[in-house]
Amino acid sequence: MLRKMFIGRNGPDQLSLALVIFALLLNFVPFYYMFIITFLILFAAVFRMFSRNIPQRQKENLTFLNMVNKIKSWYYKIKARGQQRKFYKIFKCPVCGLKLRVPRGKGKVSIKCSKCGNKILRTT
Numbered sequence: 001m002l003r004k005m006f007i008g009r010n011g012p013d014q015l016s017l018a019l020v021i022f023a024l025l026l027n028f029v030p031f032y033y034m035f036i037i038t039f040l041i042l043f044a045a046v047f048r049m050f051s052r053n054i055p056q057r058q059k060e061n062l063t064f065l066n067m068v069n070k071i072k073s074w075y076y077k078i079k080a081r082g083q084q085r086k087f088y089k090i091f092k093c094p095v096c097g098l099k100l101r102v103p104r105g106k107g108k109v110s111i112k113c114s115k116c117g118n119k120i121l122r123t124t
Contacts, residue, residue, distance in 0.1 A: 009050050010057040015064040019045035089124045 023041040026034055051057050084090075088101045093113040100111050102124050111120045 009052055010054050012049050013061045015061045016045045016048045091122055093118055
């Protein structure tokens with residue numbers, strides 16, 4: 001029955017699901033007029049699910065997913081950088097600004113920038 005209801009309509013997608021979860025989380029905020037904001041967000045989610053303008057809803061969902069992927073990639077990059085701090089020291093080339101990774105505990109080393117060829121003498 002539920003499947004028949006969404007024939008020719010957008011149906012639930014990632015953005016609608018995120019809106020519903022966000023609205024449910026807003027219910028726990030102790031603010032007097034929060035129920036109005038929650039209702040509007042839930043209305044937007046239901047409107048998206050029953051919309052017949054499928055290309056526009058898909059475009060909105062794609063924009064949302066691109067934004068989420070940017071946030072995820074930023075998070076994973078920060079996480080990887082934190083894990084690498086144990087084993088590597090990162091220096092910035094003073095000429096071109098390229099980040100150079102050198103193993104820790106090697107003493108004084110000469111680092112050659114792979115982009116501009118500048119040599120740097122640093123202690124790891």
